[in-house]
Amino acid sequence: MAGRDRIVHLLRQLEKAACRCPAHSQTYHQGSGHVSCGRTTDYAFEMACSNIRYGEGVTREIGMDLQNLGARNVCLMTDRNLSRLPPVSAVLDSLAKHGVTYKCYDKVRVEPTDASFKEAIDFAKKGSFDVYVAVGGGSVIDTCKAANLYACHPEADFLDFVNAPIGRGKPITQPLKPLIAVPTTAGTGSETTGVAIFDFEALKAKTGIASRAIKPTLGMVDPLHTLHMPQRVAANSGFDVLCHALESYTAIPYNLRSPCPPNPINRPAYQGSNPVSDVWSRHALHVVAKFMKRAVKDPEDLEARSSMHLASVFAGIGFGNAGVHLCHGMSYPIAGNVKTFRAKDYGVEHPIVPHGLSVVLTSPAVFTFTASMCPERHLEAAQILGADVSNTKREDAGRVLSDTLRQFLYDLEVEDGLGAIGYTKEDIPALVQGTIPQERVTKLSPRSHTEEDLADLFEASLKIY
Structure with missing residues (x-):
């Protein structure tokens, strides 16, 4: 910090x-x-967007997507509340059905901070993951973007990619691992963008990382998941x-x-x-x-x-x-x-x-x-x-x-x-x-x-x- x-x-x-x-x-x-x-x-101007797949129950296809990507070790990120709800269960069922090996990180903070980003980054760095899956709202998807980014740049300082003038805003020049985002809220649009937002606690204000390089490979938009929103x-x-x-x-x-x-x-x-x-x-x-x-x-x-x-x-x-x-x-x-x-x-x-x-x-x-x-x-x-x-x-x-x-x-x-x-x-x-x-x-x-x-x-x- x-x-x-x-x-x-x-x-x-x-x-x-x-x-x-x-x-x-x-x-x-x-x-x-x-x-x-x-x-x-x-x-x-440039037009950049993740691939988007939409349909009721489309989450069942995620296991096949991971197989198609040749995934051997998947990082699944979510938060504790969602980890007990049907959207995560649907993803886990598909992963099990298609024999996908994964590790789950369910400690994502709602409205993430630089500290919570760093915890997720540490998990990602230790896991040697080849594909990332984010199941949740913008907090989960943004956290997963950051984890993927810094795990692929293990020598980078945290502020290297944070937006200037708070961070150094360096361009991202190395490819990241594939990331599939499964949004469970209808708001942030994080499944489409190259932006990851967090609370920078020292400033008591939000900032983030913004680069086309961190946008998800695929946004899997399953409207059944929105039925669980209070x-x-x-x-x-x-x-x-x-x-x-x-x-x-x-x-x-x-x-x-x-x-x-x-x-x-x-x-x-x-x-x-x-x-x-x-x-x-x-x-x-x-x-x-x-x-x-x-x-x-x-x-x-x-x-x-x-x-x-x-x-x-x-x-x-x-x-x-x-x-x-x-x-x-x-x-x-x-x-x-x-x-x-x-x-x-x-x-x-x-x-x-x-x-x-x-x-x-x-x-x-x-x-x-x-x-x-x-x-x-x-x-x-x-x-x-x-x-x-x-x-x-x-x-x-x-x-x-x-x-x-x-x-x-x-x-x-x-x-x-x-x-x-x-x-x-x-x-x-x-x-x-x-x-x-x-x-x-x-x-x-x-x-x-x-x-x-x-x-x-x-x-x-x-x-x-």
């Missing part, structure tokens, strides 16, 4: 930086000062889908993001909105609008829960290439500075603000703030979510979208802002300081912002109804 002096130094360096990369998952110093494309902003887990997971779609659709366009990478290996995973990501993000919004309330209110509604499972994939492809911005950047210190709040239905002993909840609580304030830069997109999003925008002026786009979101959250019985989960006005400076290092995402905001702007957004989010 980085010492206090290193953390203070990092924050000071951030404040002094003259040239900041808006979304890089790799540090820019590898070629700093050399713009190979002859311009300051990027001119290209109501609040379904709601908070769905809010992550909602914000993935909204933020990626309203992110700065890829050809306005700077700097232009000197080498394609330096092009970030989060590139800004682009024509391909727009299709996925917009479609995810349509599905959320139609099915999310049903999926939360009726756990037996297979159509609704299946549709939200697919919406998670759609939004994952969208934001996995375009990126997210202020809701996510501000969410990281909200989750990291949690005091005593324990979200219902998560079955954990430690205080926890689930990721989707920490993201959505600032959404009304954020989209009011960003709307002036791309009002048409904000109005379109509001319309998809059910608002009548036929006579709405462009300058009212932020108000209309924020009001639409506020009603959506109220209908789904979401806590009334940051104040309801334990934060006060006195906490705002710490929340702002925790947001500053999140440049990988915050610089994708369509509207630039200051520390004072961030403070205003946090204050506006203390109460949302």
Whole structure:
């Protein structure tokens, strides 16, 4: 773990930086000062996504997949709650049926930390595994990505691949082992992306690793697994889908993001909105609008829960290439500075603000703030979510979208802002300081912002109804 002096130094360096990369998952110093494309902003974007297989009961095929990969020693990762539930049983049954040798790691922490990542990495390094399987939500899949990465780079320091400026953000140049992700929640989209997020405890904020190299080989999306999500887990997971779609659709366009990478290996995973990501993000919004309330209110509604499972994939492809911005950047210190709040239905002993909840609580304030830069997109999003925008002026786009979101959250019985989960006005400076290092995402905001702007957004989010 980085010492206090290193953390203070990092924050000071951030404040002094003259040239900041808006979304890089790799540090820019590898070629700093050399713009190979002859311009300051990027001119290209890449489309990257895991292979996806979808179908009711498709988990039964995983044993055959592992046989087809020639797997001899499989690492299966999950968490303790899930280890006793049908999704893991279905995977184990398939592995047994097809004679697959495996070892199970069930100590994944819900909302993982750098310490819990390191525990899983140690397990992976000792196991000499040739294939990885992750069965769970984003916490499990992200932990498994990190374990695979560092087991394949045994000499690497933990901060080598962590996003700059918190880590060194080195490019990943060596191939990783195959990873099959079996998502059991309908939210993170981690089965599609090259991103692994964790709480960096020294900063009391989330950060992560972002590289196309760590995305799963296969995302096995079995909607039957979503029937085991408790109501609040379904709601908070769905809010992550909602914000993935909204933020990626309203992110700065890829050809306005700077700097232009000197080498394609330096092009970030989060590139800004682009024509391909727009299709996925917009479609995810349509599905959320139609099915999310049903999926939360009726756990037996297979159509609704299946549709939200697919919406998670759609939004994952969208934001996995375009990126997210202020809701996510501000969410990281909200989750990291949690005091005593324990979200219902998560079955954990430690205080926890689930990721989707920490993201959505600032959404009304954020989209009011960003709307002036791309009002048409904000109005379109509001319309998809059910608002009548036929006579709405462009300058009212932020108000209309924020009001639409506020009603959506109220209908789904979401806590009334940051104040309801334990934060006060006195906490705002710490929340702002925790947001500053999140440049990988915050610089994708369509509207630039200051520390004072961030403070205003946090204050506006203390109460949302």
